Amino acid sequence: MIPPLLWAGNAVVGRMVAPLIPPMMFNFLRWFLSLFILLPMASWIFRPGSGLRSHWRHFALLGLLGAGLYNALQYLALQTSTPLNVTLVGSSGPLWTLAMGYLFFGARVTRPQMMGAVLSIVGVAIILARGEWAQLMALQLVPGDLYMLLATISWAWYSWLLARGTAPDGIRNDGTAFLLAQVMFGVGWSGLLAAGEWTLTDAQIHWGLPLVAALTFVVIGPAVLAYRWWGMGVQRAGPVVAGFFTNLMPVFAAILSALVLGEMPRPYHAAAFLLIVAGIAISSRR
Structure with a gap:
């Protein structure tokens, strides 16, 4: 339950700092600072024989999907969409x-899982349509919702690689080392995205206490702690069962958005959430 709570807070904070820092740069700073927290705790992975060098492609892909694409697309989505x-x-x-x-x-995909998938798709469609089917038929979508769909697909791939990847046992059995191996590549990917953003746009950073506080939170909570605990949960329970708990994020986001941003949920949010939860509950039946 803790990773979804921290990630819901990450969405709210990402929305708050949208006017202060470009999304790709915010993501880069998040992981760049996280790297310095993780290094003293698991620097042994850089020693010969740790397995990092022989499995670098696997960790590079994890870094791209998790730290690079997922979070960058999420912060980009929050430029035009709400945390909820x-x-x-x-x-x-x-x-x-x-x-x-x-x-x-x-x-293998079972019939209940297919039924649950249909309900989940309807729930997502309600969100994209803002509760008005005419908008969906006219393809009048908020860009942030589409960015988040791409981020979610990236996260699904990331979760399967966590569960069935080829990481060496020494690194996989040490949660901090496993995260560090991903983050060191994720910093590179997110740095490339931030450099492209800085080159192609008129990006600016407005430093101050709000931005510093936001970076402190996302580095310690949603980045270091949540990613480590999520990786441990996926390895023990599997990506499908662990993925069910991500459905707690909208509940936490609705509460935090109402308290912090004053963005109250609407009736179609509740309908969409119920459909998604029902779909996943049916899909998870044995």
């Missing part, structure tokens, strides 16, 4: 996890 909408779209993650497992990892 972003987390609701993200709660379709178990659906994409099922699809990813079937297509690429040989996981």
Whole structure:
């Protein structure tokens, strides 16, 4: 339950700092600072024989999907969408996890899972349509919702790689080392995205106490702690079961958004959330 709570807070904070810092740069600073927290605790992975060098492609892909693409797309989504909408779209993650497992990892999909997938798709469609089907038919979508869909697909792939990846046992059995191996590549990917953003746009950073406080929170909570605990949960319970708990994010985001941003949920948010949860509950039945 703790990672979804921290990630819901990450969505709210990302929305708050949107006027202060470009999304790609915010993501880069998040992981760059996280790297310095993790280094003293697991620097042994750089020693010869740790397995990092022989499995660098695996960790590079994890760094791209998790630290690079997922978080960058989420912060980009928060430029035009709300934390509640972003987390609701993200709660379709178990659906994409099922699809990813079937297509690429040989996981079997049952009839209840297919029924649950249909309910989840309807729930996501309600969010994208803002409760008005005419908007969906006219393809009048908020860009942030589409960015979050791409981020969610990236996260599904990331979760399967956590569960069935080829990381060496020494690094995999040490949660901090496993995260550090991903983050060191994630910093590189997020740095490339930030450099492109800085080059192609008129990006500016407005430093001050609010931005410093936001960076402190996202580095310690949603980055270091949540990612480590999520990786441990996926390895023990599997990506599908762990993915069910991401559906708690909209609940936490709704509460935090109302308290911090004054963005009250609307009736279609509740309808969409119920459909998504029902879909995942049916999908998870044995």
